[in-house]
Amino acid sequence: MAQLSLEDTRILAQNILRHHDFSEEQVAAIADVMVAGQRDECASHGLYRLLGCIATLNAGKVVPDAQPEIIDVAPALLKVDAKGGFSPLAFRRGLPLALEKARQNGLSAFAINHCVHFSALWVEIEDITAAGMVALACNPSHAWVAPAGGSKPLFGTNPFAFGWPRAGQLPFVFDFATSAIARGDIELHRREERPVPLGWGINDGGQPTTDAAAILSGAMLTFGGHKGSALSAMIELIAGPLIGDFTSAESKDWDHGAGALPYHGELIIILDPQRFLGDQATEHLARAEPLFTAMAQNGRLPSQRRYEARQRSQQQGITLPDTLYRDLLALLD
């Protein structure tokens, strides 16, 4: 295992991106998101993602020096056109105006268009809760998931994330795929030739199966049956056609078998508790705390594992598996 400080982790990520001609602003925004993932021990959203990002670049499917453009659409609505770059810089560019619009109007909608997507939504959610705001975010991905009752892939793994700021504490944040399980977990079972639990997916005849390979060539399933499926459909709609961007099926078609990271949009809704509650904000936000206490009593809050990992990483740095570290260093050749 390679042991790195958080600062060295950041420098490694930045150097790899620079080596591949990403612009300095793109380098900074992308590296920050990956370091956050690594720091919180979300390995699949950590430096591992550099492999996919560089592969996507090599496939000609991302613009390394894209200059995102802010489009002020309506008093409470902005879009940032990522211009074919990765999403983090587009998010960073648009965030100040999105927060300002929420403060002005009570809430705002912040759409990111034409971006290549690899980042976890919780990273963005935490930037918003840090400003004292409540946030919802979602995006489509690639069509790998069948709708309830269906047998063919239609939806993406469509993550849905939410954040709520807490006075003097880390925010309440969740971020889940609306698929029953992440696609990466099914890939892992296939590589290890292990059966998956029933409910993760169906074969290409639409039949339930525990065979990971059969699911990857068939279809994944949503979590929570027809309710999870409905939620996934909503995400396709509000983070697809509503913002003038691809559905998961359209994103997969656009990829044309290149296996690049998905290209689509993202929708974020920001709500300002200060505007909702005025001078009663402190009093009412305090009434949320018993909910968190009760939730933590017999389980853990959705982000608790991440926050514990964060504390460890901040004290001790992070570790990378040797093979991953070698693969990353090879990207500097």
Place this chain on the structure above:
Amino acid sequence: MAQLSLEDTRILAQNILRHHDFSEEQVAAIADVMVAGQRDECASHGLYRLLGCIATLNAGKVVPDAQPEIIDVAPALLKVDAKGGFSPLAFRRGLPLALEKARQNGLSAFAINHCVHFSALWVEIEDITAAGMVALACNPSHAWVAPAGGSKPLFGTNPFAFGWPRAGQLPFVFDFATSAIARGDIELHRREERPVPLGWGINDGGQPTTDAAAILSGAMLTFGGHKGSALSAMIELIAGPLIGDFTSAESKDWDHGAGALPYHGELIIILDPQRFLGDQATEHLARAEPLFTAMAQNGRLPSQRRYEARQRSQQQGITLPDTLYRDLLALLD
């Protein structure tokens, strides 16, 4: 079975409400919602609800002549204080301004406060999609549902609803409880002394059970494990403290064992596709249609059963079980 035209159904509901001294505006708004439920064969949201409404009135837990007050909070945000009345009139009063704010700003948030709640959210969602808008709505209820990993009731059955307007067709609408099943279904199993499936709830020791009575004195579970639980927590927060209103636990405390309909708030978010998409709206909204086609291919769209019932009811009227019809007529004594 009693057979009634839709018009006679409306008159019956109105007469019962008038007989119990609801104001004319309250009568009209409440009866419309109940007739819509009966028409779409959502029996539990049809005229059956009059029994609970009058019982709630008799328990002193609803104001029959409440005059909802519109509070214009911020450019994209309004609240309607229902003043302790049922929610439908508050919704009706606030809707024009909520739509206008969405048109002006791109989206709007519409909170209803201090209302007694019996209505299905899809009725309101359809009023919003009829104006060409996209809508999300949710509300807490009474604390009957344990969070993931927990053993004590904390969340309500917390419905989440969504609507998307479709050119020349009935809208795409879903409306589901974030509990695994409606509380009424568990009640029904208890009355009939039938076991319920595992996953609906736990006994008061926190153990999974198929005993309906044990669940009703223990806790219901959410749909979809920790993901459904996270969604239910979000609803508690954004339709509770964020709008300055009760959580499900606070609503249950307020009821104080009276068994009245829940008293709390509701949050609706309205998004205007015309503002999001400008002169490209028609083109982009058309890209949503293949999603609906694919979803309908092997299953049915979430509201299809309701729409089929609606067509039947519009042609043939509705039927009420004799016992329910007698119970309703008794409310006129």
